[in-house]
Amino acid sequence: MSSVAEAFETEIAVSIPRPRILIIDDDEKFLEGARDYFSMCGYDVDTAFTPEEAKQILEDKGKDKYQVIITDDNFGKLSKTKGHQFVLENQALFGKAKTVIISGAEQPTLAVLKQLENAHTLFFEKNTTLQAKLVEITERESQKRTAVIESIVVNETARRIAEITGRPVGVTIRGAGAAAAPALAPESKRSLSESVGNRLKGTLIKWLRTRSEPDRPVLAFGKRTYSANDLIAEVSNETDVGLAHVQMLLGEFEHSLRIEEDDSQNDDAFAD
């Protein structure tokens, strides 16, 4: 294993339901590495080289297909459209996707940043490490590409996505000092992830099956109403609605584990 990989060893953690991510960048190597990495993290990954291509994908697949969209801001010769323009002008296509713009160039104006903030879009600059190391090492030592992506993209992107989506992207990062800790093989970790996901689905279905009026539409989510049996079908078929409910159940478990901490943070945040 390379020293970079040792220093930034990753481990797959629970990653359910399997979300979809769209990455837009004119750098083919970056796209390739990011696809590998986020696939490993449990994402279904689509990529596009330009905002125009991405727009076509979003129109074809429909909004709410993606949980996260990551876009470069500058597409060089491939497109004159800036990433932030694409985001602001096509909000209707983005649905509920959380958006991250990565820029290697200068930041847009404060007014544009304000608009991006209102559009729940995070803007951050690629630092020189991200830019330089990706180019340098992927070209010279292609065999280390995966390790480099793990170490850099995890640091620069995955944490940000976890912050804005409020859910883990499926990785934890350990530094060199923690490298001695035992780690499961990737196959075992993926198996564990799937197992936990299936357990959560099963728990929710079991709970729904014990409702007293299983065919009465008691729940509404989005535009539709659901009986317990309707929702069981949604969860079993892993539809967007079904998976949203599994995710909410997971959220309930998470909340029960950290309620005291969250309450104290909220109080601090609102202090006058």
Next chain:
Amino acid sequence: MTHKTTTHSQTSPASKGNLIILLGAPSHDNLTEYTSKLLEDFPDLGAPTLLCRIETPVTYDTLLAQKSIDPSQTEVVLIYCGHGEPPSLQGPGALPGTPNCRDLQSVFYDERFLHLGPTFVLAFCCSAAIDLGYSIDRKTTGRTFVGFDEQIGWVMKTGDYADCYKRILHGSALAMLRATTIHSLEKSIREIYRAALSSFSSEKDGQYEWGLMMRAYLRKQLEALTFIRS
């Protein structure tokens, strides 16, 4: 923690003197038949209140005209409880009796009506904050908007469940009118949600058959809340 709060002005919007509360209650499918009832017998907010049950397609400008409300002379507080689909608040899509009328929706309010107000919007609808909230923030001044930036869920039960939603609606409306800053507004409404969550805590699951889902949906609403003062 990210607070989805944006503000241009920290203080309450200036008053035109006249204030009217419009309770927008579309009623054209299972969900809106439930949510429209939540606005019935709405507790006093200290201003004249009109319950507008919306059973046929209508837009905001037409509703104002029907109610003889001049938006240049009157500040409107719109409390809208129904469907939302970016970039609009939605109402019935067809006349009652029309085939599939319960599946159809139409635009009640979108950014075309921004020049007519309202000064305050409490939008209990899916995803109203995504585009509409953005437009209000970007294109108006002196407005207050509270809504959600994601799809939300409801447990459509009467009794304590409905009473809980009514407390949230009334408490949020009251907070919107009284809060002097956007942060005090956010704090007040989040407190209302915390109280609601505690009334459906897991210890009471034996009492409330749908308590788990109620908590999940309330927490989802809490996470999706967006506060804007332009």
